[in-house]
Amino acid sequence: AQSVTQLDSQVPVFEEAPVELRCNYSSSVSVYLFWYVQYPNQGLQLLLKYLSGSTLVKGINGFEAEFNKSQTSFHLRKPSVHISDTAEYFCAVGGSGNNRKLIWGLGTSLAVNP
Amino acid sequence: NAGVTQTPKFQVLKTGQSMTLQCAQDMNHEYMSWYRQDPGMGLRLIHYSVGAGITDQGEVPNGYNVSRSTTEDFPLRLLSAAPSQTSVYFCASSSGRLNTEAFFGQGTRLTVV
Numbered sequence: 001a002q003s004v005t006q007l008d009s010q011v012p013v014f015e016e017a018p019v020e021l022r023c024n025y026s027s028s029v030s031v032y033l034f035w036y037v038q039y040p041n042q043g044l045q046l047l048l049k050y051l052s053g054s055t056l057v058k059g060i061n062g063f064e065a066e067f068n069k070s071q072t073s074f075h076l077r078k079p080s081v082h083i084s085d086t087a088e089y090f091c092a093v094g095g096s097g098n099n100r101k102l103i104w105g106l107g108t109s110l111a112v113n114p
Numbered sequence: 115n116a117g118v119t120q121t122p123k124f125q126v127l128k129t130g131q132s133m134t135l136q137c138a139q140d141m142n143h144e145y146m147s148w149y150r151q152d153p154g155m156g157l158r159l160i161h162y163s164v165g166a167g168i169t170d171q172g173e174v175p176n177g178y179n180v181s182r183s184t185t186e187d188f189p190l191r192l193l194s195a196a197p198s199q200t201s202v203y204f205c206a207s208s209s210g211r212l213n214t215e216a217f218f219g220q221g222t223r224l225t226v227v
Contacts, residue, residue, distance in 0.1 A: 009154070034215065041221075042220060042221070043118075043204055043218035043219050043220045043221050044157075044204070044206075044216075044218040045218065046215040046216075049215060090156070090157070101147075101159065101162065101172075102216060104156050104157045105156060106154065106155065106156035107156050
């Protein structure tokens with residue numbers, strides 16, 4: 001069975017500092033990996049996704065993530081955060097075959113302080 | 115292009131009342147799903163549909179019904195509201211292929227008193 005673990009429930013950081021949000025997954029099949037962002041009182045929107053190919057994936061708003069198959073990780077990074085990056089971030093995995101469902105992590109709340 | 119539209123945005127129900135949360139998408143997506151979001155519990159799948167006329171249960175289906183008579187619409191019905199159903203509900207759609215993103219509505223904040 002597939003599962004996703006987001007290792008930090010809350011990450012406080014100062015503005016302009018770098019940040020890493022950690023995501024580990026387990027799967028016995030090839031996976032597709034996603035990061036979504038949820039700004040306060042809004043729905044989720046896609047930040048980036050890994051399907052295949054280059055293990056470094058760039059997304060919107062300066063975020064990037066690195067797929068590490070040996071460590072089964074897909075950590076999200078940004079070199080310099082802004083106040084506007086304050087949001088909830090979700091990691092998700094989608095499997096292959098007949099399973100179309102996305103498996104979600106519990107989310108990481110990123111709080112950027114001035 | 116409206117994407118995924120959910121109505122209403124807010125709703126207060128009394129215990130035992132029924133209601134329908136509406137969800138419509140204009141992207142001709144096959145796959146639609148309903149989630150509930152509760153603090154510390156992430157997103158939990160309630161029901162999903164892989165096409166018109168086909169629905170299936172997610173991980174927390176009790177107390178909810180769905181139907182999919184058209185590709186565009188996927189309403190969620192609360193049969194007899196309970197305080198435990200107080201939550202934020204999200205509808206999502208995707209093309210159904212595993213490597214494509216899900217598009218989310220803005221959510222419905224439901225309070226059952």
